[in-house]
Amino acid sequence: MCLGIPGKVVSLDRESDVAEVDFGGVKRTVSMHLCPEAEVGDYVLVHVGFAIQKLEEEDALVTLELFKEIGEKILESEI
Amino acid sequence: MNQKSKTSEPEIAEKLLRAIRSYATQNFSFMEVCGTHTVAIFRSGIRSVLPKNLRIISGPGCPVCVTPMKEIDEAIYLVKNSNTILATFGDLMKVPGNECSLLEARARGAKVKIILSPMDAVQLAELEKGSKVVLFAVGFETTIPAIAVAIKEAFRRELKNFFVLSSLRLIPPAIESLLNSKKTAIDGFILPGHVSVIIGTKPYQFIAEKYNTPGVVTGFEPLDILQGLVLLLRQKTESRSKIEIQYQRAVSPEGNKKAVETMYEVFEVTDSQWRGIGTIPKSGLALKDKYSSMDARKFFDIPEMSAEEPAGCICGEILQGLKLPPQCKLFGKRCTPEDPVGPCMVSSEGSCAAFYKYGK
Amino acid sequence: MTNDKILLAHGAGGKLSAELIQKIFLPVFDNEILNGLEDSAVFECESGKLDFTTDSFVVKPLFFPGGDIGRLSICGTVNDLSVMGATPLYLSVSFIIEEGFSLNDLEKIAHSMKTTAKEAGISIVAGDTKVVERGAADNLYVTTAGVGKIADGINLSCSNAAPGQVVIINGYIGDHEMAVLLARGEFSLHSEIKSDCAPLNGLVEAILKTSGKVSCMRDPTRGGLATVLNEVAEASGVGIIVDEDLIPVRQEVKSICDLLGFDPLYLANEGKIVVFADENDADIIISAMKKHPLGKNTAIIGRVVEEPKCKVLLETRIKGHRVLGLLSGEQFPRIC
Numbered sequence: 001m002c003l004g005i006p007g008k009v010v011s012l013d014r015e016s017d018v019a020e021v022d023f024g025g026v027k028r029t030v031s032m033h034l035c036p037e038a039e040v041g042d043y044v045l046v047h048v049g050f051a052i053q054k055l056e057e058e059d060a061l062v063t064l065e066l067f068k069e070i071g072e073k074i075l076e077s078e079i
Numbered sequence: 080m081n082q083k084s085k086t087s088e089p090e091i092a093e094k095l096l097r098a099i100r101s102y103a104t105q106n107f108s109f110m111e112v113c114g115t116h117t118v119a120i121f122r123s124g125i126r127s128v129l130p131k132n133l134r135i136i137s138g139p140g141c142p143v144c145v146t147p148m149k150e151i152d153e154a155i156y157l158v159k160n161s162n163t164i165l166a167t168f169g170d171l172m173k174v175p176g177n178e179c180s181l182l183e184a185r186a187r188g189a190k191v192k193i194i195l196s197p198m199d200a201v202q203l204a205e206l207e208k209g210s211k212v213v214l215f216a217v218g219f220e221t222t223i224p225a226i227a228v229a230i231k232e233a234f235r236r237e238l239k240n241f242f243v244l245s246s247l248r249l250i251p252p253a254i255e256s257l258l259n260s261k262k263t264a265i266d267g268f269i270l271p272g273h274v275s276v277i278i279g280t281k282p283y284q285f286i287a288e289k290y291n292t293p294g295v296v297t298g299f300e301p302l303d304i305l306q307g308l309v310l311l312l313r314q315k316t317e318s319r320s321k322i323e324i325q326y327q328r329a330v331s332p333e334g335n336k337k338a339v340e341t342m343y344e345v346f347e348v349t350d351s352q353w354r355g356i357g358t359i360p361k362s363g364l365a366l367k368d369k370y371s372s373m374d375a376r377k378f379f380d381i382p383e384m385s386a387e388e389p390a391g392c393i394c395g396e397i398l399q400g401l402k403l404p405p406q407c408k409l410f411g412k413r414c415t416p417e418d419p420v421g422p423c424m425v426s427s428e429g430s431c432a433a434f435y436k437y438g439k
Numbered sequence: 440m441t442n443d444k445i446l447l448a449h450g451a452g453g454k455l456s457a458e459l460i461q462k463i464f465l466p467v468f469d470n471e472i473l474n475g476l477e478d479s480a481v482f483e484c485e486s487g488k489l490d491f492t493t494d495s496f497v498v499k500p501l502f503f504p505g506g507d508i509g510r511l512s513i514c515g516t517v518n519d520l521s522v523m524g525a526t527p528l529y530l531s532v533s534f535i536i537e538e539g540f541s542l543n544d545l546e547k548i549a550h551s552m553k554t555t556a557k558e559a560g561i562s563i564v565a566g567d568t569k570v571v572e573r574g575a576a577d578n579l580y581v582t583t584a585g586v587g588k589i590a591d592g593i594n595l596s597c598s599n600a601a602p603g604q605v606v607i608i609n610g611y612i613g614d615h616e617m618a619v620l621l622a623r624g625e626f627s628l629h630s631e632i633k634s635d636c637a638p639l640n641g642l643v644e645a646i647l648k649t650s651g652k653v654s655c656m657r658d659p660t661r662g663g664l665a666t667v668l669n670e671v672a673e674a675s676g677v678g679i680i681v682d683e684d685l686i687p688v689r690q691e692v693k694s695i696c697d698l699l700g701f702d703p704l705y706l707a708n709e710g711k712i713v714v715f716a717d718e719n720d721a722d723i724i725i726s727a728m729k730k731h732p733l734g735k736n737t738a739i740i741g742r743v744v745e746e747p748k749c750k751v752l753l754e755t756r757i758k759g760h761r762v763l764g765l766l767s768g769e770q771f772p773r774i775c
Contacts, residue, residue, distance in 0.1 A: 005697045033228045035337075123755050141775070143775065416767035437762050
């Protein structure tokens with residue numbers, strides 16, 4: 001029920017509580033009202049034009065490594 | 080996000096699938112609650128590779144599917160007045176009301192505007208001072224805080240022509256209602272990723288503690304879902320019942336406190352009607368007194384709409400995971416995406432639409 | 440012309456109509472046949488197969504990144520002729536114009552049509568203009584029709600796909616529809632995406648010049664790649680399996696699709712061609728395509744199979760599969 005897309009904050013207007021967010025080359029103005037802690041350069045999860053969570057870039061990038069790790073651990077212990 | 084190293088994705092998927100197969104030594108029924116999961120599971124091809132003894136059933140987390148037809152009719156009634164503009168998310172356009180859908184109403188000249196954000200409705204009210212703008216507010220906890228912010232903004236700007244037709248619902252009470260009814264055998268839950276970004280995991284603890292059923296908050300990429308299934312199966316094998324987070328990159332146990340605070344600044348909990356299921360206590364939201372002047376149901380004189388569901392439609396049973404779409408007599412015959420009877424066929428996330436599109 | 444707007448009289452067949460022809464269409468489209476100003480175009484042609492097609496264009500907005508309604512109207516018909524293996528020869532162009540339309544814009548569109556026609560090596564030899572009252576049309580509609588010559592020995596058809604063939608596409612899908620959608624300004628999304636609108640007859644010529652056996656070619660316009668694949672599967676009574684990982688989609692298009700809840704496989708393209716060819720000839724065909732400016736990102740995306748008949752399957756990133764059916768109605772932006 002929730003298309004939430006990650007994007008990178010490229011500029012921030014604290015007064016109006018909005019940011020310009022880049023989604024893989026596509027830019028959109030996003031409200032930061034629900035995610036006030038995000039800074040320029042941070043990744044945020046966006047739903048209906050609102051940032052709803054700050055994402056740790058490291059987490060996003062290592063996800064595949066995490067998957068691999070969990071997959072292997074399970075196989076080691078189970079099979 | 081730059082996390083895709085495509086050459087290794089199938090390898091990892093294969094590892095996770097092997098783990099799933101090794102754990103799934105008996106029949107299990109897992110319910111995925113969120114409509115976006117319904118679609119993701121089909122689109123990713125996961126259904127085609129899961130072992131046959133693993134049954135994935137869809138739950139009531141499709142906001143379009145659970146919106147009673149009378150609420151669609153209320154929206155259509157409002158736009159019959161040429162001075163009213165209905166601002167709605169695109170998801171609702173094709174859902175049939177008693178007479179027609181919003182799409183058909185628009186074709187007949189009604190002012191229906193598709194918005195991507197609730198703030199678009201506020202902007203619209205600002206621009207169209209001569210018209211009344213009604214935000215058709217449909218959604219769960221992922222969307223509700225954004226709607227609350229928009230309402231607060233409209234209030235701040237003193238927009239006298241901005242109204243809200245509220246059709247907002249909460250997920251945890253719906254899950255409790257399903258478990259309480261004991262009608263559906265559910266061995267575990269794939270919990271909604273983005274609802275949980277907002278509410279965290281505390282609201283789900285009752286699933287594990289009261290009903291001894293595990294739940295895993297899962298993301299929407301194919302690998303997320305596979306990993307979520309591994310974690311659920313691992314719990315079953317170890318006879319544990321806990322609420323775990325697979326979607327750790329976005330979900331924390333505390334959720335987004337500011338979002339939740341904002342929600343309850345504007346809304347208060349009420350009972351709510353869920354299409355095909357009935358009334359679920361404390362599962363809906365109504366505008367608080369401070370904002371009641373924006374309540375479309377209070378401002379406009381909307382007549383009482385019929386609550387009858389079309390004959391033969393079993394969307395309710397499908398939303399509770401009691402039946403699968405192909406078991407509906409109307410499925411694929413009288414009820415198709417082009418000519419739908421119930422919302423589960425029309426909604427982009429509806430179980431019936433997904434089965435019809437991807438499963439033939 | 441003393442005013443800068445289209446008047447009803449411009450479509451009435453009188454003085455203003457003649458002015459429009461003399462001042463815009465003749466000088467811009469400029470060719471011997473059209474300059475003759477006969478009631479219809481007469482031309483010689485060799486014996487053999489001809490192909491003939493028509494198409495209407497109602498795109499909004501009229502001007503968008505990468506093209507405009509003029510370019511689109513020429514490419515649309517040229518491409519429909521080309522995918523049957525024809526050399527496009529002559530086009531006709533009809534305008535339905537709303538009263539009050541800018542003459543300046545009409546001239547721009549005519550020039551764009553001429554430029555595109557030149558690119559494709561064809562002439563616009565017949566035309567018509569009608570003007571309707573303000574409000575009776577949305578700015579401008581264009582209809583083009585075209586005729587082409589199919590050389591002996593060329594026999595392409597959507598019923599010719601068969602197991603043992605591969606499916607090839609010449610580049611990224613979804614660019615056109617996304618460029619047009621964003622140009623409407625309804626969604627406050629900003630991107631550098633341009634329409635891929637281009638005449639494909641040069642690329643088709645390059646493909647047919649190779650010794651590769653091609654059974655069928657289609658251009659995936661409205662309804663996108665998925666629709667064209669379904670049409671061929673149905674007409675040929677075969678199955679088609681495509682690999683999600685191999686279908687070229689730009690990151691920006693993926694992002695917009697994620698944001699709006701669209702599926703790139705159903706998005707319109709105006710400069711793309713899907714080629715069904717014998718798998719043994721894939722290499723030479725792809726090599727020839729890659730040498731052409733419109734084929735730099737050519738890729739094999741799938742294969743034709745015996746079963747399941749008349750169905751298209753998508754092999755997903757995790758090597759599962761799902762049915763890729765026809766689109767039901769239009770895609771709407773969604774939040775869920």
